[in-house]
Amino acid sequence: MTKVSFSELIPVAPLKIYAHPSCANLGTLVNDDIIHSRNNDVSEEECHALTRIGYQSESYLLDTECPRFGSGEAKAKLNESVRGKDLYILADVTNHSGEYLAFGNSTFTSPDDIFQDIKRIISACNGKPYRTTVILPYLYENRQNRRNVLESLDCATALQELSSMGVENIITFDSHDPTVQNSIPIQGFDNFTTAFQFIREISRTESDIIFDKEHLMIVSPDDGGMSRAVYYANVLGVDMGMFYKRRNYAAKENVDGKNPIIGIEFLGNSVADKDVIVVDDMIATGTSIIETAYELKKRHAKNIYIVASFGLFSEGLERFDKAYEDGVINRIYTTNLVYASDELKNKPYYTSVDLSKYISLIINTLNHDTSVNDILVPTLRIQELLADIKK
Incomplete structure (x- = not known):
């Protein structure tokens, strides 16, 4: 040295x-x-x-x-x-x-x-x-x-x-x-940014993943994380997609303080038979991430990997357990920048990325x-x- x-x-x-x-x-x-x-x-x-x-x-x-x-x-x-x-x-x-x-x-x-x-x-x-x-x-x-x-x-x-x-x-x-x-x-x-550490960990844990546009796609669960997904897609040389929710802004009643959703649309090329990396900054309740994963499966995505810098899981892990049992998500990656419970660390679908x-x-x-x-x-x-x- x-x-x-x-x-x-x-x-x-x-x-x-x-x-x-x-x-x-x-x-x-x-x-x-x-x-x-x-x-x-x-x-x-x-x-x-x-x-x-x-x-x-x-x-x-x-x-x-x-x-x-x-x-x-x-x-x-x-x-x-x-x-x-x-x-x-x-x-x-x-x-x-x-x-x-x-x-x-x-x-x-x-x-x-x-x-x-x-x-x-x-x-x-x-x-x-x-x-x-x-x-x-x-x-x-x-x-x-x-x-x-x-x-x-x-x-x-x-x-x-x-x-x-x-x-x-x-x-x-x-x-x-x-x-x-x-x-x-x-x-x-x-x-x-933590992009390098996530890509390195995915390459280590998923031996069959191929980083090219024929086999892989990056998806953002909403427009707020689009710039992050664009960066991943550009450095990996793959396509990017994004979901957005159509809401009824004329409705007088709302759900949890938000206007009711009347449809979920996907912008991007087909995800059929491709591995998909869903990129977000955090997992809080997990609602958006899980909805995104199920929508991707409806569009015949192959393997779905969730990447989020901060795994807060503020409403527990039950919905993630179900998504894994249903074969909807393959793995969740978050960093050790924030606290992770022993319960989370022991989940078969979870990987912690050391920063x-x-x-x-x-x-x-x-x-x-x-x-x-x-x-x-x-x-x-x-x-x-x-x-x-x-x-």
Whole structure:
């Protein structure tokens, strides 16, 4: 392995990572990968000097805690100094597995609780870090990104709060609407895509899949995810299709706050006898994804693979179990960027895509103040992967 020069190894400041309990497992994986990669970068002679300047450490995880009072109120407490450190705060706001006691009752942690903890940590640092970067794999409140009537703009407000507290960079993945960054136009905001990792995992798990337009098609379940599906289709060199729902806007009654659906239409070439990858940013209730899969089967699609960065499964797994038993879906891929229950992990149709090495690469790159353009847009890496697969 070729060693890089000593000057290239010097970071802008010693690295520290705060992994919120909602992201503890992912934080540990990221920390271990950074330790491993940095140990491989240096010779024994350079090791001591690099340890002194903060490049190497036994652990980059920040020792801190957010204890709660009996009323449910909380505070952040740092158990080590962050003065002059390049601090990265990692949190999963969708993780509902955490609990705390309030007035003797057990309460699960909500996205609001976790976001407040992030602000508490920033406040406890008291402006001492050299630089603070917040990594929210699932961007907090990104689904409330626009105002249709008299509604709050929660995502924009949250970004402005972080900016006003001194956060220089905000990092997220496959944002539901990346244009929300316009609310903080002079702050750093990077939206990384997970396309390469998904394509690589699909090629590993589906040995008989063929990445060409005669055998494969990309489908978006609605118009909102069309740009994402277009990217997949372009880099893979295959066709793309999209579903849209015709609604009765003249109806006085609605279903779950929405106008009733009077028809589902498909735009695109035939999916008959083709494998189909359904691409979306998240699986929440799963209604749209399951409807899309059944509609594709009606059109004689061969195998259906569902790809979504965030598997929230907010209404359980029963409908996915049924779709799998009916032979409608073959596999669901989501990332470990958000919490996944043990029940989900044990499903025969589920595969988790590990993004820890990707996050460690991003942190390592930024800690050296070098460009992230090559890892922000993964087109070249996908093309190299496809070339290897064809061999």
